[in-house]
Amino acid sequence: MRLTHVVRAGVAAAAAAIAALAFPAMAGAHVTVNPNTAVQGGYTKVTFRVPNERDDASTTKLEVAIPTDKPIASVSVKPVQGWTAATETSKLATPIKTDDGEVTEAISKVTWTADANSAIKPGQFQEFDVSLGPLPQTDQIVFKALQTYSSGEVVRWIDEPAAGAEAEHPAPVLKLSKKADTTAASTTSSAAPALTADSGSSSNNGTAIGLGIAGLILGLAGLVVGVLAYRRTPSPTA
The missing domain is CATH 2.60.40.2230 (Uncharacterised protein YcnI-like PF07987, DUF1775)
Structure with a gap:
């Protein structure tokens, strides 16, 4: 029974971490102009x-x-x-x-x-x-x-x-x-591709996904620690 509780707690922690990290991205949606x-x-x-x-x-x-x-x-x-x-x-x-x-x-x-x-x-x-x-x-x-x-x-x-x-x-x-301010930007763009508004948006989406994955990893790590702690707990003797 105690192992079941540990597993449930680990899954809950992972879900909470993902929700907390994803919320700011969802809350920030508004009318924008692009580029x-x-x-x-x-x-x-x-x-x-x-x-x-x-x-x-x-x-x-x-x-x-x-x-x-x-x-x-x-x-x-x-x-x-x-x-x-x-x-x-x-x-x-x-x-x-x-x-x-x-x-x-x-x-x-x-x-x-x-x-x-x-x-x-x-x-x-x-x-x-x-x-x-x-x-x-x-x-x-x-x-x-x-x-x-x-x-x-x-x-x-x-x-x-x-x-x-x-x-x-x-x-x-x-x-x-x-x-005049675009001269340096043009020189730079010839050496490396510039980010467009859509690519910037994709970058933001990628960041949000990366944070969500990180939250999942943290939650799973907590689950592993809980399972190991359970295994190390001595069984009660008769």
Whole structure:
């Protein structure tokens, strides 16, 4: 009987270790922009990745605000099967000068709405592609986003990054670098392949899996120690 208890305790310890290590990875899911870096003055395609964080509701709508204080002249969206994309424009306080003349209005919001069969179900995610450019001369672009669920709940991913603080509902952020800053990066990339946003995500997933395996090993080690201790315990004499 005592051996059975030891075995059960070891298995429980292994399961607890895996759950504790895996929880932070699951809890950190939120709306993101990928890749999360680009170059000022250039054009880029970004992908807004939207995971469903609810067990009892589906995501039916995504709204992404495009800042107009540092406006982007060209914003276009890639069709997503089962989703309808709509854009809103705003009058610019300061027109943008382009080769084709001045731009006085710019897209300030994109809204994707799912049809009845295409909502993001529990345990799933969807990606929405947007082409942007020319990118403004600024350090970053904060895309505040609203995620609407079939239950009527709206999750506001609008918290801007702050030094030394982890936001509860962080907004997707695209970091922008100056063209001169990319010279060294280009030289480095010729010697070794650069990590893409997806490979970084895969690396994070690999880390989480590795931690889970480590937790399992620790739990099994505890089980072995318990069994050895049991074997060394002298049997009661009559």
